[in-house]
Amino acid sequence: MRISIPKVKMYLLAALCCLLGTNIGVNVAHAEGSASYNYSFWNDTTPAPAAYEATFLLNGAQLGVGPFKNPSDIHVTADKEIYVLDSGNNRIVILDQHFKPVKVVDSFDREGKKDTFNNPQGIFVTDRKELFIADTGNKRVVHLDSNLRMAGVLEAPKSDLLQANFDFQPVRVVVDKAQRIYVMSTGVFDGFMEFNADGAFTSFIGANRVTVDPVELFWKKMSTQAQRSRMVMFTPTEFTNLDMDDEGFIYATSGDYSNNPIKKLNAQGNDILRRTGYLSLVGDIRYSSDIGPSRLIDIDVTDSEMYSVLDSKRGRVFTYSGDGHLMYIFGGLGNQLGQFNTPAAIERVGDDFLVLDKAFGEITVFQTTAYGRMLNEAVRSYYRGDEEKAFDLYQQAINTNANLEFAYSGVGKALLRKGDYKGAMQYFKESYDYANYSKAYLLYRKQVLREYFPAVMTGLIVLAVVLLFFKKLRKRMRRQGGVTIES
Amino acid sequence: MNREHVKYPLYLIVHPFNAYSDLKYERNKRHTLIASLIILFLMIITNVLSNQYSGFLVNLSNPDDMNSLMEVVYIVVPVLFWCLANWSLTTLMDGEGKFVEIFTSTCFALVPMMIINFPWIWLSNVISLQETAFYYFCSSAAYLWSAYLLFVGNMTVHQYSPSKTIGTILLTIVAMGFMAFICLLFFGLIQQMISFVHVIYQEIMLRN
Known part of the structure; x- marks a missing residue:
């Protein structure tokens, strides 16, 4: 047997690879794909039956309203009317509960003149069918009455609380029963902007607390004034989304994994979410370090204090009960039905879920399995x-x-x-x-x-x-x- | 005679100064060594039992991770590390203790930690969440007591002053850290070597 020098090198290389292989711990959380799972008390992944299954896809072409282009938000009213905010086409598509298009709103009547949206990002519909649209490109929030005529507009407010160079970029909006309007604006670290029923800016609410890394604080203490001024400032994280429950509490998500990314805010802006479950409420507990922790970008609250959050990194939807127990997880990234490319928003229609995919311009409809219905009903009965x-x-x-x-x-x-x-x-x-x-x-x-x-x-x-x-x-x-x- | 063997550890935990100097100067080395091995064994047994049979409210460990053999390691390894590190240091620092004396004094210091398990394995099954405070109080008291015995034992065995004993104990802990590090390094390298040989063996076998 003749062993040439390159062959010896190959052996060595193989040996080295194997050595490396033995050292890298293989503990990926769970098999990727559609297999359903949950987490145990000991933070281990445990298999679970699927609670939801994707049943069909909705897209603009199929609905006969032309393809959606970068839709960014959906809203479902109590009587199950679905409002899809088709941002790229600057329009709102209204569907009934059987997913049939009812109306397309691409312009509105502003004191006799026609006005249009410019890249709107957020929509909210009140019980009286009044529409609030965060018209981001035009730096305003448009308020339409139930006949889709403009009833009011919120523009960049002037206030002592705001800096002189304040840039108003509303991206999400919710309205409570007393017609107070809460606006999430990009670049605002002080929480949500609260406007009263007349459209006047009143205050900020619910700012996230700043978390300081001790090491970073040490370096900051050590450095000079000039150095410090060029360093990154400690700023609270921005919120990523918000929703409102029947009692008027705001549920909000933020991108900060380590600092309670899900919050329930009362009128004073205090976090009153119950965290009595086994797990911290952060989406995935176990994750591979190359992708990192979940990034929660949307939240949907339903009856009985159940709420669901959407993780944009893995495209999964986590549903928690009001006590903070993780009920079920579904979704994922991929190309099959029930998986998404760039999930952007979730909403519940009754017990069905709608997940909006921004890049594909599609809405995936998820319906409960027997197990999912059982769990939903169990949590509801207990709540009642x-x-x-x-x-x-x-x-x-x-x-x-x-x-x-x-x-x-x-x-x-x-x-x-x-x-x-x-x-x-x-x-x-x-x-x-x-x-x-x-x-x-x-x-x-x-x-x-x-x-x-x-x-x-x-x-x-x-x-x-x-x-x-x-x-x-x-x-x-x-x-x-x-x-x-x-x- | 037999009764005296049982009584002595109990006498030691309440009169550590007298008992430890007895241990150093008066008592039969063979008998104390046997007694200390028995104490170590009982310590292991009670720890395993407490992991398995403690009440639900105070037993916060994952049953899946429970391994009796590892419990043995968790007790024997720190004791041996402590004795080795202490012996290595005190030979350089004019300590009068021999290794056997260090080992026996350390084992005898574990007696309170061992004894406290006996009642509490049973009692922890009949307490409520509010009453667990007593459980935690008793076990911390036992830990502190053991630490005190360890201190007195070390002082007597080496005939040190109290301040020097404290210094040695701190240094011993640092030395234990070094030993742990070297052990990890050693086993890491051995594992790499073994896997290297194994891979070469596999490669040669599969080639033909």
């Missing part, structure tokens, strides 16, 4: 306080997906209410619900003690009396004996 039904549904959910830890907790709570403390303990143990386990355990302990306390106590007293009696008897015997000995 219908424990019986929640108990049944959670029980079914466990039968379908034994890894669903929060469902065990749901069953446990129902059992606790019924007075089956021991069973409740078992279920709380399965769901790692320490607080409720402790509650059930205390009740169980009390029950057991109540049951056995009389018997144990009686036994003890009887024993004490008998002992005392014996002691006395012995004493007397001894005394008598002593007497006999003495006498």
Whole structure:
């Protein structure tokens, strides 16, 4: 056998490659693709049945309104009318609940004259069918009444709170029941801009807190004034999107993975999101370091405090219950049905999901599977306080997906209410619900003690009396004996 | 005689100064060595038991990661590292202790940490979340007690002043860090060498 020099080199190279291979840990979170998953209490990925499945695609050509061009937002009203904001074509396409086009709005009536949009980015429709459009290119927010005539316009506000060179670039807008308008504007770090019903700017709300890297702070402390002025400033992260629930709370997402990217803001701008689940509310918990953590770019709130967020990096939709439990995950990036290229917005139509793909100009419609319906209903029943039904549904959910830890907790709570403390303990143990386990355990302990306390106590007293009696008897015997000995 | 063997560790944890000087000057080296090995063994056993049978509310470790053999390693390796590092340092720093004395004094210092497991493995099963404070209090008290015994043991065995003992203990911890680093390096290199040979073997076998 003759081994030439290049061959030796090849061996060496192969050996080196293998050495490298042994060192690089292979712990990619889970198989890419459509396989559905969830996360366990220990932050491991666990397989889960699919809760949603993509059923069909909608695009402009198929709807007969001409292809969408870079659509950036959708909004669905309570009566399931769908408003698609077709930014590239500067128009709004309105669909009914069966996804049939009803109307196309490409211009509106402004005091008798025709006016158009310029690259609008955000849309919101109130219960009274009034439209608010963040008309980004024209640096204004347009308010149309239900007849699509202009009812008002918000332009760059003048205020002491704003800098002189303030650039108003509204990209998202929501309106609460009192007609207060909240605008998300690019380049604004102070939170959302709040306008009152008359369209006057009132204040900023809900600014993200600045997170400071200690190392960076150290260097900043060490450097001179001149150096410091050229460094990157510590600024709070911008929000990426917002939505409003039925009670008027703003749900917002921001791009900062490490600092609570999902927030629920009350009227004062405080974060009141409940984080009582097992996981931090950040989208994917495990991720490969080359792509990095999830970047949440849209949020949709539905009834019963359930909310869903969209991760633009992997195209996945995460749905959480109001208590912060991760219910299900679906979607992904790719070319198949149910995967996206550049997901931009999500909305719920009833229990169906619409995911808007910006580059393809398509909307993917997701519908629930039996498992998804079961989970949605279980969370709803529990939220309503219908424990019986929640108990049944959670029980079914466990039968379908034994890894669903929060469902065990749901069953446990129902059992606790019924007075089956021991069973409740078992279920709380399965769901790692320490607080409720402790509650059930205390009740169980009390029950057991109540049951056995009389018997144990009686036994003890009887024993004490008998002992005392014996002691006395012995004493007397001894005394008598002593007497006999003495006498 | 037998009774005395059981009593001595219990006497030691409450009268460390007297007991440690007994250990150094009076007692039979063979017997103390056997006793300290038994203590180490019991420590391992109680730790495994506490991992497996502690109450749900205080047992926060993932059952999937539970490995009894690793529990042995987690206890034996730090003790050996401590003894080796301490011995290496104190021979240079005029310590009077022999290696056996360092080892036995260290093992005897573990007694409170071992004893505390006995009641609490049972008791942790009958407490609520509010009562876990007692559990954590007791185990931290045991840890502190052990640390104190370790300090006294070291001081007596080497006949050091208290300040010198503290200095040696700090240096020992640094030395343990160095040892851990060197061990990692060593095993890393060995692993690389083995895989290299293995790959060459595979390559040659598959070529033919």
